Amino acid sequence: QVQLVESGGGSVQAGGSLRLSCAASGRTFTWYGMGWFRQAPGKEREFVAAISWHGGTTYYADSVKGRFTISRDNAKNTVYLQMNSLKPEDTAVYYCAADLEFISYTLPAAYDYWGQGTQLTVSS
Numbered sequence: 001q002v003q004l005v006e007s008g009g010g011s012v013q014a015g016g017s018l019r020l021s022c023a024a025s026g027r028t029f030t031w032y033g034m035g036w037f038r039q040a041p042g043k044e045r046e047f048v049a050a051i052s053w054h055g056g057t058t059y060y061a062d063s064v065k066g067r068f069t070i071s072r073d074n075a076k077n078t079v080y081l082q083m084n085s086l087k088p089e090d091t092a093v094y095y096c097a098a099d100l101e102f103i104s105y106t107l108p109a110a111y112d113y114w115g116q117g118t119q120l121t122v123s124s
Contacts, residue, residue, distance in 0.1 A: 002026040002098045002113040009094060009118030012086055016122070020081040022096030022115055029077040030054075033102030035111060036070060036081045038092035038120075045095070049081060050105040059105060064090075086122045093117040 008020040022034070035050040049070040050059045058070050069082040079096055097111035104110040 002029070002032065004096050004098060004113055004115035006094065006096050006115045006118040009120045011121045011123065014087055014122055014124050016086050017082070017084045018086065018120065019083065020094055020096075020118060020120075022079045022081075024077045024079070024098065029098075030074050032098040032100055032112075033105060034070075034072060034079040035097045035099060035105055036079075037095045037097060037108055038090075039095070039117075040092040043092075045108050047106040047108075048094070050099075050102075051079065052102060061106075083120075086120075088122045088124045091120060091122050093119050 003025045005023045012018050030053050033052050036048040037045050038048050039045040047061050048064055049068055051070045051072050055072045067085045072079040095117045096115045098113040099111045
């Protein structure tokens with residue numbers, strides 16, 4: 001089992017920045033690729049970013065590329081999502097997730113464990 005707890009959400013104006021954190025506990029954190037997803041009201045959960053277990057490979061959705069940065073600190077069992085140039089359409093609940101196989105990293109169904117989510121609201 002892996003327990004994931006997100007933090008850092010909140011309200012910010014368009015153009016602002018925020019950093020989300022996801023703290024992991026339980027089984028060995030470094031076994032897992034990690035992903036960030038988001039879900040806006042009435043919409044499906046969508047892929048935002050993912051990072052390999054060693055942090056050397058990252059992937060981004062086109063909608064956040066160049067604005068968001070995913071990183072991880074394996075010594076702290078934590079993955080981060082730095083979000084810059086935020087837009088109102090970034091408003092959603094953000095979830096982190098852990099995936100042991102890390103093959104279909106854009107698909108929510110591929111992930112083994114999920115956090116409870118943290119709300120981000122971007123106002124115009």
